[in-house]
Amino acid sequence: MSGHGERRRSQAERDAITVEIGYALFSAAFAAAVLFGAVAGPALLFELPSVAEKLSLRAGLVLAPVVFAVRVVSVLVRFRGGGQPSQPGRTSPDS
Incomplete structure (x- = not known):
C-alpha cells in the first residue's frame, strides 16, 4: 500500500491530522x-400553525x-x- 512514492508520516503529522479531524467534527456538530x-427552534418553543x-x-x-x-x-x-510554513517560525505568505 505504501509503494507509490508515499512516505511514512511522523508522529507529529499523525497527531496534527487527528487534531484537525477532531476540530472538523466538533465545529461541524456545533454549526x-x-x-x-435557529431554523427549527421556533417550532419547538412556540405554538405555530401546523404547516x-x-x-x-x-x-x-x-x-x-x-x-x-x-x-x-x-x-x-x-x-x-x-x-x-516552509521555514519554522515563519508564516506562510498568504497568512
Whole structure:
C-alpha cells in the first residue's frame, strides 16, 4: 500500500491530522446544532400553525446534516491544502 512514492508520516503529522479531524467534527456538530436551533427552534418553543411547524422542523432536519458535511469537508480540504510554513517560525505568505 505504501509503494507509490508515499512516505511514512511522523508522529507529529499523525497527531496534527487527528487534531484537525477532531476540530472538523466538533465545529461541524456545533454549526449544525446552531443552524437546527435557529431554523427549527421556533417550532419547538412556540405554538405555530401546523404547516409552519412541519416546514420548520423538516428544513432543520435537512439543512443541519448538509451544513455538517460541508463544514467537515471545508475544514479538512483547507488543512490538506494549507500545509505548514516552509521555514519554522515563519508564516506562510498568504497568512
